[in-house]
Amino acid sequence: MFITPEGKEIFVVDGHTHFWDGSPENQANIHGKQFIDCFYAYHTGLSPKEELWEKSKFEKYTPDNLYNDLFIDGPDDIAIFQTTALNDFYKTGFGCIKRTTEIAKKYPNRFIVNGTFDPRHGEKALEWIHFMKETYDIKGVKVYTAEWNGASKGFKLNDPDAYRCFELCDKLGIKNIHVHKGPTIIPLNKDAFDVHDVDYAATDFQNLNWIVEHCGLPRLDDFCWIATQETNVYAGLAVAMPFIHSRPRYFGEVMAELLFWIGPEKILFGSDYAIWTPKWLVEKFWAYQIPADISAERAGVQLTDEIKEKILGLNAARLYNIDIAARKAEFAMQPMSIAAE
């Protein structure tokens, strides 16, 4: 819960969080080391100085760290785990649905655990989706199109194998597809950040919600075009959020584009914990206004309190059928010392 300076309670759904193990013990090869090092460079590059973590903690933090940073110290009411498997790089996976589910069980209704799959596994991917639905009752998945798989350096959402997976997701009621566009797509000679496969997939799977993380940046214009045409395409703010600190004017330009093109109903807050922690992000976001000259270039759009409340929680609550009143009542009854158990 975030309490505004005026005392208003804002329900926060953190749309993008991780519980990873990037420690040297879990790294399978040089790629595993390079991956967590890259994350750490994001962390050190865009965090305020007082929010920096030591490398060893960043590589592997505890469930208590997580709970504290999100819910005790942090303003989150509900956090969505996005599983990033990276099985080619880490011995037991970078993220792992089994590990996150254990944490989620410990703190009822605090977490939504999303699964992940790799369509290049063919039949095995379909079996895995069935398994995740039956075992964990997942409501969403994260697909990371830049994930390596042997000789393959990535896939597209409209590959036939991916379509078979989405058909199954649709059938099983796995409605929310979080898409992470990394810097590699096939064919490798084309624009590495292209987002047009989202357009095909969203058109062909109207029942599914497509949440594009870091709002398609650095292809924001293409993303906005797609998300304006497709009613089921959403913008996740992970990675865009921390710019509010390091480059606030730039953050304003991104928000102005999103509000102008796709509107306030289709933007979702995400901290990308543990790359960044939600406390400072939400505090700065609530205090933020788009600079007047930037707003003027985009028909006067502005981050009003009402719009911020949507972005921070109401929009994600709609996608994940979260009963906010029930959860608020429930969390109010919980002693905050639960993290110390």
Added chain:
Amino acid sequence: MTEDGRLAQIWAQLDLVMDPELDEPVTDMGFVEGVTTDAEGGVDVTFRLPTYWCSPNFAFLMAQGIKREVELLPWVVQARVHLQDHMSGAEMSAAVNSGGHFSDVFNELTKGEDLTALREKFDLKAFQRRQEVVIKALVAQGFATSALVGMPLSQLQRITLTDPEAAKQKQRYLTLLLAKRIAVDPADLALPTYQGAALTVEGFADHMALLRSVRINMEFSGSLCRGLKRNRYMELVPGADGLTLMDFMPSIDVGPPHTQAKHCG
């Protein structure tokens, strides 16, 4: 020529090599790590990128650009590039140094196509980004929209932009206009579309919105790249309380990752 003189010439050539995604010189970005020369007219340029994962096609364009620009110096017999700490660094360096194509390295992943279309796309973005800077500076100096859409090349060449960054971008914009044959004669329009069509007063706001969106994308990448590059190689602010500095990246490569599919836990 002295060794210092030769090195200065090489660095001046490297200033002309752009990161295609950012349209900023690889030297400004801090990508070039070292330059050495030998007695046979050989030049070795070592460069590193912000991450191990930086897109291979962007990296390849930069490696090619480095080799091309350095070899323009009359005394250089051969320039060799060495991309370090990158997932495909060794293969790409070898391909560029032997005059090979991108598809030689990644044939299966490119369907045998080269980088021509990609290069064209980046030329377009560079044009748009440079033009936005020039137009904004002109507007700030009092030029009306009607004057901008009809401005001939000769006039833009004569105008002095007071903002130093804009003045620099104007030169780069003019270079690109000529190189791409968008405006060549003094009477040609100085501020047309990339295709050479005239802007209109009515369509001006939309055109500027387009240029802005291109810049927003490029700034995202540029800002991230600078931060990642700085922190990858430990140039952290000293005295950051108790922070464990990152290890240097090992330059060894253990080969391709294993291909076996497995699940966690």
